[in-house]
Amino acid sequence: MAVDIPHRRRTRWHIAVFLAPAVLVYTAVMILPLFGTLQLSLFTADDQSRVFAGLDNFRRLFFDPRWSATFWNALWNNTWFFIIHMLVQNPIGIALAAILSSPRLRFSAAYRTVIFVPTILSFVIVGFAFKLILSPLWGVAPNLLDLVGLKSLFTPWLGKEEYALTTLGLISVWQFVGIPMMLIYAALLSIPDEVVEAAECDGITGMAQFWKIKLPLILPSIGIISILTFVGNFNAFDLIYAAQGALAGPNYSTDILGTFLYRTFFGFQLQTGDPYMGSTIASMMFFIILAGVCVYLFVVQTRLRRYQF
Amino acid sequence: MSRATISLPRTVAAHAVLLTYTVIALFPVVVIIINSFKSRNAIFRTPLTPPTAETFDLIGYATVLNQGDFLLYFQNSFIVTVASLFFVLLFGAMAAFALAEYRFRGNTLMGLYLALGIMIPIRLGTVAILQLMVASGLVNTLTALILVYTAQGLPLAIFILSEFMKQVSDDLKNAGRIDGFSEYRIFFRLVLPLVRPAMATVAVFTMIPIWNDLWFPLILAPSEATKTITLGAQLFIGQYVTNWNAVLAALSLAILPVLVLYLIFSRQLIRGITSGAVK
Numbered sequence: 001m002a003v004d005i006p007h008r009r010r011t012r013w014h015i016a017v018f019l020a021p022a023v024l025v026y027t028a029v030m031i032l033p034l035f036g037t038l039q040l041s042l043f044t045a046d047d048q049s050r051v052f053a054g055l056d057n058f059r060r061l062f063f064d065p066r067w068s069a070t071f072w073n074a075l076w077n078n079t080w081f082f083i084i085h086m087l088v089q090n091p092i093g094i095a096l097a098a099i100l101s102s103p104r105l106r107f108s109a110a111y112r113t114v115i116f117v118p119t120i121l122s123f124v125i126v127g128f129a130f131k132l133i134l135s136p137l138w139g140v141a142p143n144l145l146d147l148v149g150l151k152s153l154f155t156p157w158l159g160k161e162e163y164a165l166t167t168l169g170l171i172s173v174w175q176f177v178g179i180p181m182m183l184i185y186a187a188l189l190s191i192p193d194e195v196v197e198a199a200e201c202d203g204i205t206g207m208a209q210f211w212k213i214k215l216p217l218i219l220p221s222i223g224i225i226s227i228l229t230f231v232g233n234f235n236a237f238d239l240i241y242a243a244q245g246a247l248a249g250p251n252y253s254t255d256i257l258g259t260f261l262y263r264t265f266f267g268f269q270l271q272t273g274d275p276y277m278g279s280t281i282a283s284m285m286f287f288i289i290l291a292g293v294c295v296y297l298f299v300v301q302t303r304l305r306r307y308q309f
Numbered sequence: 310m311s312r313a314t315i316s317l318p319r320t321v322a323a324h325a326v327l328l329t330y331t332v333i334a335l336f337p338v339v340v341i342i343i344n345s346f347k348s349r350n351a352i353f354r355t356p357l358t359p360p361t362a363e364t365f366d367l368i369g370y371a372t373v374l375n376q377g378d379f380l381l382y383f384q385n386s387f388i389v390t391v392a393s394l395f396f397v398l399l400f401g402a403m404a405a406f407a408l409a410e411y412r413f414r415g416n417t418l419m420g421l422y423l424a425l426g427i428m429i430p431i432r433l434g435t436v437a438i439l440q441l442m443v444a445s446g447l448v449n450t451l452t453a454l455i456l457v458y459t460a461q462g463l464p465l466a467i468f469i470l471s472e473f474m475k476q477v478s479d480d481l482k483n484a485g486r487i488d489g490f491s492e493y494r495i496f497f498r499l500v501l502p503l504v505r506p507a508m509a510t511v512a513v514f515t516m517i518p519i520w521n522d523l524w525f526p527l528i529l530a531p532s533e534a535t536k537t538i539t540l541g542a543q544l545f546i547g548q549y550v551t552n553w554n555a556v557l558a559a560l561s562l563a564i565l566p567v568l569v570l571y572l573i574f575s576r577q578l579i580r581g582i583t584s585g586a587v588k
Contacts, residue, residue: 012411012413014492015411015413017403017493018404018406018407018496019403019407021400021403021404022400022401022403022467023404023419023423025396025400025456025460025463026423026426026460028441028460029438029456029457029459029460030460030461032437032441033434033435033436033437033441034429034431034433034434034437035437036434036436036437036440037433037435040436095326096326096327096330099323099326099327102323105320107324109579111327111330111331112579113572113575113579114331114334114335115327115330115331115334116575116578116579117335117338117568117571118338119517120521120568120571121521122520122521122523122539122542122563122567123521124521124523124543124546124563125560125563125564126337128546128556128560129338129560130337132341132556132557133337137353138352138353138356138553139353140340140357143356143357144357174333174334177334182579231430235430235432235433237523237524238521238522238523238524241523258432261435262524265435265436266528275436275439275440278435278436279436279437282433282434282435282436283433285433286429289428289433290429293428293429
């Protein structure tokens with residue numbers, strides 16, 4: 001990073017030139033609209049003109065029965081969606097990574113490549129593919145259950161209020177398990193051989209080695225995948241929209257903040273779009289994600305010990 | 310590298326678990342693709358068997374190619390993805406170079422400012438982005454999508470690229486300066502070629518979410534002329550929901566290009582992830 005001294009005296013225009021395009025586009029299309037949205041949430045429409053409303057929109061969202069029921073429902077569904085990912089996706093990802101990283105495993109590159117395939121597919125494809133596969137009209141899911149003698153368990157999971165959200169959560173897990181797998185795999189590979197060999201000298205092998213030696217060393221990566229999962233889930237929209245439509249049926253049982261924002265902001269069927277309430281919901285999503293990121297940065301990351309090899 | 314011996318049962322168990330998961334990961338994709346080549350009756354009677362000579366039928370593909378403007382949608386997606394990718398890589402590399410190479414007042418602050426977008430999704434600004442695009446007359450243009458995706462891709466690109474740019478040898482750059490190269494020439498001639506592998510990683514990371522995005526095409530560019538393939542497939546499938554041949558063919562057409570590209574670039578992508586570019 002050496003900077004030659006004579007240049008110091010003059011204004012170094014090239015720095016500005018290098019930074020300008022990125023900073024301009026990023027500020028104009030991302031940062032300003034983000035703050036614009038936060039600002040819009042404080043206004044409301046009154047006879048076509050914009051009126052300052054303070055925190056009224058938030059009050060409506062939390063307490064007005066027309067809004068609050070939908071909002072709390074979406075927030076709870078979103079939380080459940082996140083819990084499913086944390087309980088299913090990340091442990092499976094870690095387990096797969098642990099197996100993949102075992103030494104002298106043959107075909108590990110092929111397994112890695114294939115297990116990552118669902119992650120690159122678009123939500124539209126995944127949503128419809130599972131909608132067809134789980135459809136009672138098409139016999140794929142019942143046929144499969146029949147093979148293992150469990151046909152009686154089949155119900156149209158996506159069509160039942162009590163199962164639909166969990167089913168969609170599991171579909172999303174199926175799609176994204178590749179990401180924790182890859183990040184943990186990378187972390188496991190970076191553990192130096194000496195550490196593992198020292199453990200083996202002390203007679204710690206197999207499962208015990210994973211729990212006692214490797215897991216503590218990959219905790220920072222587990223922290224990263226948790227926050228990535230959190231941000232991704234509280235910002236999710238596409239899968240639910242592709243599989244269940246904007247009404248997030250049946251009977252709003254799969255409604256999450258993303259679909260609620262879309263319906264509110266853009267309008268759907270008889271309901272007209274409301275940019276102000278839309279901004280309010282987007283602002284709530286912003287605060288939730290910001291809170292999650294802050295918890296991660298200031299609580300989780302500072303407590304985790306990082307080992308420098 | 311000496312290791313404790315690995316027992317045979319353990320190896321078998323490892324392969325059993327991985328194979329099971331491989332089947333789970335591939336099964337839905339395979340079912341969709343094999344059934345897209347079958348006649349309507351065979352789709353329902355024997356959904357789990359590959360097409361045979363009797364059940365082979367391309368009626369679904371014929372419907373899709375006749376009805377939808379898939380070629381146009383494909384072209385739109387292609388233009389948007391390539392253009393956004395170009396700007397993300399060019400602007401991102403320039404900014405990353407400035408942050409990694411020069412010490413100036415506000416360097417750290419600028420780095421943090423640009424990294425903000427890694428964690429906060431651009432989608433939350435949608436309401437104001439739509440207003441901005443309406444005000445500037447960019448609604449229903451591909452330009453709107455390209456601008457949004459460029460802004461979306463920049464933070465991660467700058468973050469990853471500046472890590473790599475810090476590793477480029479100072480001696481090389483100083484040798485260039487002694488030879489009278491301008492800073493621009495040092496960047497384009499000396500540094501850019503050296504970080505090409507990192508650029509490829511960033512390109513893959515940037516490309517996948519852009520190609521697959523449904524939200525912004527739906528809101529900013531839903532007109533017939535500007536639909537992307539993801540939005541086009543979504544609407545097409547919605548309309549033909551009872552025509553199973555057509556739906557399965559449309560899904561397969563949407564899967565195959567991405568799958569082929571992935572298999573070509575998978576080595577690059579996986580190397581990028583495991584080399585610690587995103588730690």
